[in-house]
Amino acid sequence: MASIELRQVSKIYPGSAAGVKDIDLSVADGEFVIFLGPSGCGKSTLLRSIAGLESITAGDILINGEIVNHVAPRDRNIAVVFQSYALYPHMNVWQNMAFGLRMRGSPAEEIDAKVKEAAELLGLTPLMQRRPSALSGGQRQRVALGRAIVRDPQAFLLDEPLSNLDAQLRAEMRLELVRLHRKLGRTTIHVTHDQVEAMTMGDRIFIMKDGRLIQQGPPLEVYANPADTFVAGFLASPPMNLVSGRLVEVGDGLAFRTDGAMLPIPAAFRAAYAAWAGKPVIFGLRSEDFHAAPNGDSSAPLTLQVEAVEALGPENILIGRLAGAPTQVSARLSRHYSAQPGESVTLYADLTPMHLFTPEDGKAIPRPRAAPALLRRHA
């Protein structure tokens, strides 16, 4: 069991913009966390640094409170599952899974017992004599996992382990990984660029961009309170609608004004946003906060010129523009509501979960925090 802590960790590659800068984070013992970010954001570099496969330029990496900067990978007792699976092609499944234990000099009976146990757990028992080249993608993925489990490491580092699987298999493995974590209770860091994995698998997510840690927190918490426009856009599909405009005073209240719409700011946020009155801001609202009918006090009507409709089955996504405005807006509506491209429809925006961001650096303007959607429903 292990806690993992990073203090001011930087990895700089000479002559390259890649790498990570000043990362501070800590993962509690037994926690399942997600490193989320676009490719090239440094999340895999960070993972390899924790595993000891890359030396860091500055800072400290602590496992169980001890600095391990110069501890060899084999002495960190951490297992890594690679995106490519990295199965040893000249060994069969049994040998692949037993390799780590054999390197550690475990007795033969113990190796056999542990490999059998892990194979049973992952449904690999009938494949033990096969070479990796004779396995399907999903089976290779399981062997890679098995190789990690067998060693009973302090922590698992998973580097985009699901990205080479097809959609259905990925969904199955997502559940399986979570189940495994619950069963084994080991600290797990899962690197991904997939927002579904990020939202559904981890206790906490760490969002990275350009080698920096942008935001961390429980998935729904981050979803409800994105720190900036990048997080707002990255953590959902379709991404949060971001519209440029200006905050104006209307009577004793505030409103967001943009081409084609005037949206009153909910009373609860007035004090927080007061200082921005008269200034340009970016307005953010998720696509699911548009409704076909008024929904509570903070609903505001607006007109959408529909340009495309994506009928997904369970829901219809309307893509269009606010009357005459340049920015594209997407609204996620029930499957019972649809429209034709070219039509203008009136939708009601629920403004309770709205956000304002500064146009300069895209940072969220602080306001009273929105409760995560799930918690609100229970309340």
Add this chain to the structure above:
Amino acid sequence: MRHFGLHAGLWLAVALILLPPLWVLRTSLVPESMAYSTDVFPAFSLENYQSLFGQKRFGTFYLNSIIVALGSVIIALPFAAAMGYAFARFQTGGRFGRFLVLSLQMLPPVALVLPAFAILRSMELTQSLTGLTIVYAALNIPFLAWILMGFFEGIPVDLEWAAMTDGTTAWGAFWRIVLPVSLPGLAAAGVLGFILSWNEFLFALVLTGSKTATIPVALASLQTSNGIQIGKVSAGVVLAILPLIIASRFIQRFIVQGLTFGSVK
């Protein structure tokens, strides 16, 4: 009809390539006196081969060639593997280092023969198989390192990382994972090095004596003041290319195997 034209053309091309070696084979199997006859196969005789292995001591030269070629590969391969791996994984020496290795191949061999002779003489290794083996190994190392570098670059670094987190040292990852995975590459490189040493003439001519000559030197010595003994030369050529034909079959298999073996994803 169009097919007939195409096939005729192909057969012509095949004949152009195959007829000369086939004629050599034919000449080696007819008596010396009829070697220049225009008949396709005037008479069958093994006298050329008998003469080569008897009076011309070709057995010894054959053995010499095998010892030198095999020995040079066995010495060169570990060094070349280490060098190729360092270039591939650690970028040792950077681009300049790689260029340096390649540039050795651009040097005309004649420029190296006399220095090599001088060095071997000071070590009293001229006219010995040991000396020639060492020189061949030295000539083979950069070439084999270059081939192996390409092969090592094709092995995902993930494999070594996996091994290192699994409990090996960096050296252990090389020894237990990289080397076994690159066996086809090592074999292919070894066969290429063998062929190179087997065919080498210039160094062998300068550095060996009458007892330690290799096949190419022995073949050249069949060109006497009495003229070229074409029957024996043909028989010698057939004998000389026989191991290469066998080796080529192997190298083909290994290279194909090498391409499909490592598929990780």
